[in-house]
Amino acid sequence: xxxxxxxxADREAMLKAIxxxxxxxxFAPVPPEFRLKRDLNIPxxxxxxxxxxxxxxxxxxxxxxxxxxxGAGAYFHYRPVxxxxxxxxxxxxxxxxxxxxxxxxxxxxxxxxxxTMVAELTGMEVANASMYDxxxxxxxxxxxxxxxxxxxxxxxxxxxxPEYREVLGTYATHQGIPLKTVGFAESGPVDLKELQQAVSxxxxxxxxxxxxxxxxxxxxxxxxxxxxxHGALLIVSIAEAVSLGIVEPPRAADIVAxxxxxxxxxxxxxxxxxGVLATKDKFVRQMPGRLAGQTVDxxxxxxxxxxxxxxxxxxxxxxxxSNICTNQALVALMVNIFMTVYGKVGLRELAKQNLAKTAYxxxxxxxxxxxxxxxxxxxxxFVVETSEDPYAINSRLLGHKIVGGLPLKKFYPELGHAAxxxxxxxxxxxxxxTAVGLVADSxxxxxxxKEVEQEVAx
Amino acid sequence: xxxxxxxxxxxxxxxEGLIFEKSSPGKAAWKLPPLDVPEVxxxxxxxxxxxxDLGNMPEVSEIEIIRHFTRLSTWNYAIDLxxxxxxxxxxxxxxxxxxxxxxxxxxxxxxxxxxxxxSQGALRIIKxxxxxLLEITGMDAxxxxxxxxxxxxxTGILLVRAYHQxxxxxxxKILIPDSAHGTNPATAATAGYxxxxxxxxxxxxxxxxxxxxxxxxxxxxxxxxxxNTLGVFEQDIHEIAELLHAKGGLLYMxxxxxxxxxxKARPGDFGVDVMxxxxxxxxxxxxxxxxxxxxxxxxxxxxxxFLPKPVVITKPDGTxxxxxxxxxxxxxxxxxxxxxxxxxxxxxxxxxxxxxGLRQTTEDAVLNANYIRKGLEGVYDLxxxxxxxxxxxxxxxxxxxxxxxxxxxxxxxxxxGFHPFTMAFPLIVHGALMIEPTESEPKEExxxxxxAMKSIAAEVEEDPQFVLxxxxxxxxxxxxxxxxxxxxxxxxxxxxxx
Numbered sequence: 001x002x003x004x005x006x007x008x009a010d011r012e013a014m015l016k017a018i019x020x021x022x023x024x025x026x027f028a029p030v031p032p033e034f035r036l037k038r039d040l041n042i043p044x045x046x047x048x049x050x051x052x053x054x055x056x057x058x059x060x061x062x063x064x065x066x067x068x069x070x071g072a073g074a075y076f077h078y079r080p081v082x083x084x085x086x087x088x089x090x091x092x093x094x095x096x097x098x099x100x101x102x103x104x105x106x107x108x109x110x111x112x113x114x115x116t117m118v119a120e121l122t123g124m125e126v127a128n129a130s131m132y133d134x135x136x137x138x139x140x141x142x143x144x145x146x147x148x149x150x151x152x153x154x155x156x157x158x159x160x161x162p163e164y165r166e167v168l169g170t171y172a173t174h175q176g177i178p179l180k181t182v183g184f185a186e187s188g189p190v191d192l193k194e195l196q197q198a199v200s201x202x203x204x205x206x207x208x209x210x211x212x213x214x215x216x217x218x219x220x221x222x223x224x225x226x227x228x229x230h231g232a233l234l235i236v237s238i239a240e241a242v243s244l245g246i247v248e249p250p251r252a253a254d255i256v257a258x259x260x261x262x263x264x265x266x267x268x269x270x271x272x273x274x275g276v277l278a279t280k281d282k283f284v285r286q287m288p289g290r291l292a293g294q295t296v297d298x299x300x301x302x303x304x305x306x307x308x309x310x311x312x313x314x315x316x317x318x319x320x321x322s323n324i325c326t327n328q329a330l331v332a333l334m335v336n337i338f339m340t341v342y343g344k345v346g347l348r349e350l351a352k353q354n355l356a357k358t359a360y361x362x363x364x365x366x367x368x369x370x371x372x373x374x375x376x377x378x379x380x381x382f383v384v385e386t387s388e389d390p391y392a393i394n395s396r397l398l399g400h401k402i403v404g405g406l407p408l409k410k411f412y413p414e415l416g417h418a419a420x421x422x423x424x425x426x427x428x429x430x431x432x433x434t435a436v437g438l439v440a441d442s443x444x445x446x447x448x449x450k451e452v453e454q455e456v457a458x
Numbered sequence: 459x460x461x462x463x464x465x466x467x468x469x470x471x472x473x474e475g476l477i478f479e480k481s482s483p484g485k486a487a488w489k490l491p492p493l494d495v496p497e498v499x500x501x502x503x504x505x506x507x508x509x510x511d512l513g514n515m516p517e518v519s520e521i522e523i524i525r526h527f528t529r530l531s532t533w534n535y536a537i538d539l540x541x542x543x544x545x546x547x548x549x550x551x552x553x554x555x556x557x558x559x560x561x562x563x564x565x566x567x568x569x570x571x572x573x574x575x576x577s578q579g580a581l582r583i584i585k586x587x588x589x590x591l592l593e594i595t596g597m598d599a600x601x602x603x604x605x606x607x608x609x610x611x612x613t614g615i616l617l618v619r620a621y622h623q624x625x626x627x628x629x630x631k632i633l634i635p636d637s638a639h640g641t642n643p644a645t646a647a648t649a650g651y652x653x654x655x656x657x658x659x660x661x662x663x664x665x666x667x668x669x670x671x672x673x674x675x676x677x678x679x680x681x682x683x684x685x686n687t688l689g690v691f692e693q694d695i696h697e698i699a700e701l702l703h704a705k706g707g708l709l710y711m712x713x714x715x716x717x718x719x720x721x722k723a724r725p726g727d728f729g730v731d732v733m734x735x736x737x738x739x740x741x742x743x744x745x746x747x748x749x750x751x752x753x754x755x756x757x758x759x760x761x762x763x764f765l766p767k768p769v770v771i772t773k774p775d776g777t778x779x780x781x782x783x784x785x786x787x788x789x790x791x792x793x794x795x796x797x798x799x800x801x802x803x804x805x806x807x808x809x810x811x812x813x814x815g816l817r818q819t820t821e822d823a824v825l826n827a828n829y830i831r832k833g834l835e836g837v838y839d840l841x842x843x844x845x846x847x848x849x850x851x852x853x854x855x856x857x858x859x860x861x862x863x864x865x866x867x868x869x870x871x872x873x874x875g876f877h878p879f880t881m882a883f884p885l886i887v888h889g890a891l892m893i894e895p896t897e898s899e900p901k902e903e904x905x906x907x908x909x910a911m912k913s914i915a916a917e918v919e920e921d922p923q924f925v926l927x928x929x930x931x932x933x934x935x936x937x938x939x940x941x942x943x944x945x946x947x948x949x950x951x952x953x954x955x956x
Contacts, residue, residue: 102932329750
């Protein structure tokens with residue numbers, strides 16, 4: 001086996017040194033009735049070239065060559081090539097959690113820079129080293145708010161990513177956290193009246209997403225005011241990190257739970273992604289996950305260590321702030337490099353391109369179909385309501401190697417024939433025009449069908 | 459340097475500041491293509507929501523970024539540089555073909571919501587990996603959704619809870635041996651259970667009599683690592699399972715140490731009801747400085763209805779699909795389908811090995827641990843003489859007589875060009891040195907390691923202070939962790955620039 005660095009003679013010599021006759025003697029502690037006496041029934045050993053071929057075939061069966069208008073928590077942005085060039089260095093790729101700081105300073109300093117940039121971008125004071133993803137990060141943020149406030153209820157916007165809400169539901173059930181859901185107004189943002197009524201003095205936190213699932217940017221300050229009036233915290237989930245280049249960050253929030261996938265992480269069929277938690281300094285000791293901090297060595301030289309570990313499971317066991325151990329370090333490094341490449345000016349310009357593409361696409365769609373939630377500013381997603389079922393339109397788009405917007409019926413039955421469309425800087429004008437053309441054809445066909453029916457009725 | 463070492467030597471190490479300290483206005487590492495749609499008036503579109511300033515974000519050029527991260531990387535130790543004998547972490551070789559195939563375009567750019575019709579490749583990968591893992595574990599059903607080991611533990615315990623709930627009573631507590639990883643009790647608490655400790659016996663195994671006494675109908679499950687954190691196979695595993703099952707409890711296995719068992723023994727055959735695997739340990743996906751992981755959870759038939767949704771099913775026409783209609787499911791534990799990129803890597807590893815390769819891998823892992831044990835017996839105290847599987851636990855008992863603790867031994871080992879062993883864990887061994895070499899080490903590297911550890915033991919006798927001051931050859935010496943925690947500096951600000 002090509003990964004195993006031993007010759008038969010090495011093995012013999014080692015067995016002899018140990019003082020056993022065969023390797024089976026070393027498995028004597030396993031009771032004989034539980035020893036597997038046959039080969040595993042799995043595919044045979046493959047050559048590297050065969051493995052590459054096998055996965056290339058799977059790639060061909062997986063939308064290779066299609067362009068897409070899908071967003072909904074997973075965004076297709078350009079990934080500068082330096083990201084993969086750097087994260088594939090063995091010293092990053094094959095190192096462990098930096099518990100031995102003297103020779104893990106590379107990882108530690110990178111985490112420190114990551115925490116700094118995330119705090120800068122989210123408008124928070126402190127950020128951790130990463131969570132699994134945006135969905136689990138939001139659930140951890142709610143549990144954190146419960147610990148901070150000593151209260152138990154959470155009020156959740158229905159315009160939070162539906163799968164984030166499902167994950168929160170799973171966590172909350174067993175933590176005894178009652179959840180209340182608040183709908184969205186006709187214009188798109190959270191229904192503030194309904195929110196006012198849902199929040200009480202027993203509420204630990206309000207959890208919203210901005211830009212929300214439909215792309216609408218929420219009035220964070222107004223919602224923060226409602227939360228704080230009742231002694232509750234405001235948690236803002238951000239699924240599209242690129243928005244932070246041009247949209248005012250949720251500075252009035254107490255905790256930001258972000259999915260940073262947009263920052264240089266491949267779509268990868270949903271993972272691995274990179275969750276982030278950011279908050280105010282005063283809450284840091286209730287924060288889950290790892291934190292890198294600056295300190296000095298014995299000679300006074302600047303260095304970095306994992307710190308405030310008394311929050312964590314390996315010290316506190318059942319009293320820890322979370323059971324999280326492994327996080328998303330290497331993905332956080334991708335995010336880190338992406339943020340460094342675009343930086344202060346590039347992130348704004350990138351976000352502006354996203355905004356322009358979306359504005360153009362939404363305008364074009366609006367000429368033929370109904371674009372919903374136009375009453376508030378939005379970032380790179382928008383909802384298009386068609387006369388025909390969007391699944392039918394999408395299957396025609398597939399013929400042009402285009403994946404249309406996400407039909408929303410599955411998550412929001414009341415939205416009927418609506419679909420969530422997304423543009424990024426990689427969406428081309430001709431792709432938009434093709435999609436708009438097919439939607440226009442569909443609308444025309446439905447209209448003429450109706451006219452025929454009316455004609456017949458007359 | 460006191461003793462000469464054959465492995466490490468000195469090398470120029472570049473100094474490098476924080477990226478923010480290299481920033482100055484006007485430098486850039488990006489270029490966008492010309493816009494093919496009309497420019498927009500951002501003030502008009504966004505109004506008061508328009509961001510005016512991005513704060514202290516850096517402005518640097520591409521070569522500076524390459525040098526910055528390359529220099530940082532050289533300050534790390536890594537498997538690619540040498541042996542990484544962290545106990546229970548299974549720091550094995552991370553094959554490069556895994557990285558290559560995970561970046562094939564259709565897989566890397568696949569959107570989680572693209573139609574199933576054009577997702578058959580991803581679904582096939584999920585299905586094939588699931589089938590392989592079920593065969594390896596001897597279990598009946600599996601979810602790949604959990605994002606890491608601890609997340610898998612939580613999922614597994616939620617399944618336990620849902621199972622008991624379906625019988626009318628969720629029960630109150632989880633039994634956890636005193637040798638367990640810290641995530642076990644933290645997980646039980648997150649799932650709303652009380653934690654009850656279970657003492658180990660003098661052989662380092664579950665005390666079956668104590669278990670019999672503590673087992674009752676309030677116990678939902680026992681969370682057991684097997685081989686346990688001492689590297690010892692729980693020989694009474696069948697009796698343990700029967701004790702639990704007799705009172706309606708379930709046996710949860712923490713699969714952190716599965717590298718000792720693959721192709722040699724299957725948890726499903728010895729009474730385990732639910733377990734998690736760590737793809738970033740046993741199945742070679744890279745640790746990446748702390749993640750991403752992936753923590754599939756495999757279960758027996760009785761727990762299948764409760765698995766997180768969606769699950770992958772085969773339709774009558776042979777195509778694969780996600781099934782969401784799972785009324786008894788515990789729900790979702792993560793958005794989308796889990797850390798798919800890790801599934802690709804783990805499957806590539808399994809395909810590269812096949813049944814014979816996996817068996818040889820496990821045998822070599824156990825051979826390596828026993829070779830180290832033999833080489834260091836007598837030099838370091840061995841608190842439990844019970845046979846070792848894939849890892850061996852020594853203690854600092856002999857060296858601590860000279861005031862040298864496991865931490866100091868670890869720091870000195872760095873000078874010899876090795877990553878330290880796991881220190882001070884498991885908690886039941888005072889001053890533990892927990893060593894897991896994995897199968898990836900050639901005999902030469904093991905011999906160098908044994909030589910280094912012997913040399914350090916000799917240094918402790920001759921000049922303990924020298925060991926206490928280690929490391930001597932790293933860029934920085936021991937760091938002031940107390941200051942870091944007392945006055946946390948968790949981000950760079952212009953005023954603390956150096």
